[in-house]
Amino acid sequence: MRKLLLLVACVATIGVASEHKASAGDPLAMTQVWAHNFAMDRPWHGAYYHQSYGQPTAVVVPPTAHMRQTYSWGVSQNLMYPIHHQFGRNASRPGAAARGSFLPTPHWPSHTDQFGYYYVRGPW
Structure with missing residues (x-):
């Protein structure tokens, strides 16, 4: 049984x-x-620009990358987010938007998103 x-x-x-x-x-x-x-x-960039360029900077990662991690100082806010945007071969114009429409990096940044680097998957 x-x-x-x-x-x-x-x-x-x-x-x-x-x-x-x-x-x-x-x-x-x-x-x-x-x-x-x-x-x-949604746009591929955030609210901050890179200091050298005055525009948000796309960091092109391999198309197999699906997650990104952000770090924060002070109270721990270390989080992982998916990378949704895929870099296309044709760009309509240089830059993400008109100059002056983004915030500069603060004097005392508290998060990695405030540096103006944003991950975008590559087209290959």
């Missing part, structure tokens, strides 16, 4: 696992769709 119950439990587990895997879909394709929708609604 014990062996029968164990056999039934194994068969049920295999059936549930194979059913879940068949209905899950391709998680990479879903991630790409979500990233595309996010990138269509």
